[in-house]
Amino acid sequence: MSNPDITTPVRRPRRLRTSQVMRDFVAETHLDPAQFVLPAFIAEGIDAPREISAMPGVYQHTETSLLKAAEEAVAAGVGSIDLFGVPTPEHKDASGSQAWAADGILNKGVAALRREFGDDLIVMADTCLDEFTDHGHCGVLTTDNWGHTVVDNDATLPLYATMAVSQARAGAHVVSPSGMMDGQIRVIRDALDAEGFEDVAILAYSAKYAGAFYGPFREAVGSTLQGDRKTYQQDPRNARESIMEVQLDIEEGADMVMVKPAMPYLDVLRQVADMSTVPVAAYQVSGEYAMITAAAQNGWISREPAILDSLTGIRRAGADIILTYWATEAAQLLA
Template sequence: MSASFPSLRLRRLRRTETLRDLVRETQISTDDLIHPLFIDEGIDEPHAIPTMPGLVRLPERQLAEQIRQLARDGLKAVMLFGISHHKDAIGSDTWKQDGLVARMVRTAKQAAPEMIVIPDLCFCEYTDHGHCGVVDDGEVNNDATLANLGKQAVVAAQAGAEMVAPSGMMDGQVQAIRVALDAAGFQHVAIMAYASKFTSALYGPFRVAADCGLKGNRAGYQLDPMNQRAALLEARLDEAEGADFLMVKPGLPYLDVLSKIREVSLLPVATYQVGGEYAMIKFAAQSGAINERQTVLETLGAFKRAGADVIVTYFAHDVARWLNTSTDSAGL
């Protein structure tokens, strides 16, 4: 052996699974995960989502049992998306005391009081035009939408939500919701702001799942995928308005944004592994091109390395079950 051979052999700590576990820098656990659910008020049996294999639109009457199962498997937070059959031009069902948003939250909290229940605050699933707010002369009216978001947030809080997640990318939405919640006595309810939400091609599977397609697009209010500085400015503004979490959506294509926000903010940071990311992994795994479990855990690790404290992912229940049956937290 040459005397000049490096004294540090990095492979020493990779020789056995136990050594690899000992020095693993990034761990995945159910504490990191939020599971999104699609709840359809108009069906009696689960409907498979063709663009998202393995996922379903859940009948409202089955929500309680689904929440209890997720809790039994170790998950601690869910994000709720409603598929409404009572749509109108402004999404008014979302701020009714007996509307779908209120019913979903109430049911979930009653089923598992310890579960963190986070309703998505938006209007695309509840409007007959599919946009994320009030539409005037073909454009979303930002300020009129803010008033409705405040009403939606208060109804969700009254139903038991500990956190709300505004996703419409309206200017000033965090401040409007914070003011409305505080005025109604819900100072303790947190806001997970979709702070940097991009106009992404990867939302297609979600739109099928949530029945929120539309003519046109949402480019007028969601971020340009090519703009990093604008994303950082959006996050900075949401933090100043009172956000408790900052979210980046989608996940893998925007790790640079996630990392930059982590560098400049002390708030908890979330990322959303969206429907297109889920579908790409699922369809590739079904074809035999990749190993699903390894790929899922590798992507979750990438989010955590980039700075995410919390990950919203449709794989959350699968990961919980994998971790319950394995001593290898990375699965690699």
């Protein structure tokens, strides 16, 4: 018997790439629309959906168009919708009081979704004051000992608790505190339990970075932000800090935790997924959406493969749940 040619590969990884069926057969990572969350905006004072210029294809909704968008998401197999409220400027104030008003735009939207879909769609509500405050910050403001205007962490906590309870009363299955106030999860959990909402879950924005990818979102919610959020959101240079934040939120009662944004922090997402004892979410934020959309519109990348590549990367990095403005479209592509 002749000796085998020493130039012939012993292992041929390409054998498992020979067809789409074979590639699917051995794929390590799978996208499941049931684990997608569609972020959506319901706006006060509009009579037709209004496209967000920095996010082509994403809209501020009326109640009617919101229900239609949710119906499309459910039909595509999307598991959840995360609702943000956009009040008119005259309904904003220093404390964001419309955030917990029963007839406020966010709670009205939550109630409409729950009435329409019951338990067929997980209705999630953003639990933060920034859309409702006239200064655009995630909490009430105070002056520190040196005369600086800062967010008052501890004075904000009872407002978050009130907001979360109002969202539970409106029908939210999940409240999602995104303000990065220290101690927010414990205060919200205690308030929900005290009001008989033990089954309402908390998705904690545990590792939320004060990065550069939120610009289009601020248009989407009509943000009036003055200054920045670097004193309460995380420094993009830090990773170990995220592990501490996640541990604290789990100890305080978070049912799920989140890393936000997704793409620039996939390393953090992987570390969180490796240590978390609860499901881990990642938010593909507005800037990520806008970049891919703009590049595709310019013909620089292929749009649909780029969408699925980006979501697969987030899933591969460890996300059990993905918040993405492409939730419905990606689910349809996967089908």
